[in-house]
Amino acid sequence: MEKVYGYINSIETMGLVDGPGIRFVVFLQGCELRCLYCHNVETWDKLTKSFKITPKTLLKKILKYKNYYGAEGGVTFSGGEPLLQPKFLLECLKLCKQNNINTALDTAGVGVGYYDEILKYVDLVILDIKATEEQLYKKITGKSMKKFNNFLKAVQKNNNDLWLRQVIVPNLNDSKENVIKLKEYAKKIKNVKKIELLPYKTMGVYKYKILNIPYRLEGVQEMSEQKIEELSKFLI
8 A cells, every 4th residue: 555645844733823723734835826925935846845744643743732622623734735735635634534633724726636535524625715817816826727616616516614715915906896806706605604805914025035036026015904904894
């Protein structure tokens, strides 16, 4: 039997913003998208700054913190893009469910398949909606929406609970019209439990300088929490 390994960038043992309750957050390495505002640029390449681990070894780490999860908390698989390591992700999810641990998948929905099998073991999908239209999506990510759309279809088919999140960037998508488009888009998705607007932050800009990668939003100011609150009213 083939031994499965995963490539992990980092682990957060007490995450509070990566799903309900207290979460053990696993940041998997590798991502196909090249988002303008990405603050985890170090996760782009699969083998850069990562460590190799088996699902069972990871489970041992997860179980050490199980007492902290409570009724709502659990494990969140994030990235990078966790769907790019489907075999490893699937084995980890299965082990979590065997141990009665709540599972969340924080994803941009751009993977390599196996979605139906993976989603059987996911309690919550936290889906990053880069944009609702092809032109803006490509401008932000450098890719088409085809893979994203395929994943969203799988989530609908499996009827997973779904949170939608969108990063709001000044002069890119910070208009009332964009937020209303997001709301109308969400209405067509049957299992949405929450929509969140996330303010653009510059906390990851220093990583680009370290890795000698040009930062394409140089000079763009952070999005204010006040503006996010104002825009969020249009989601109601």
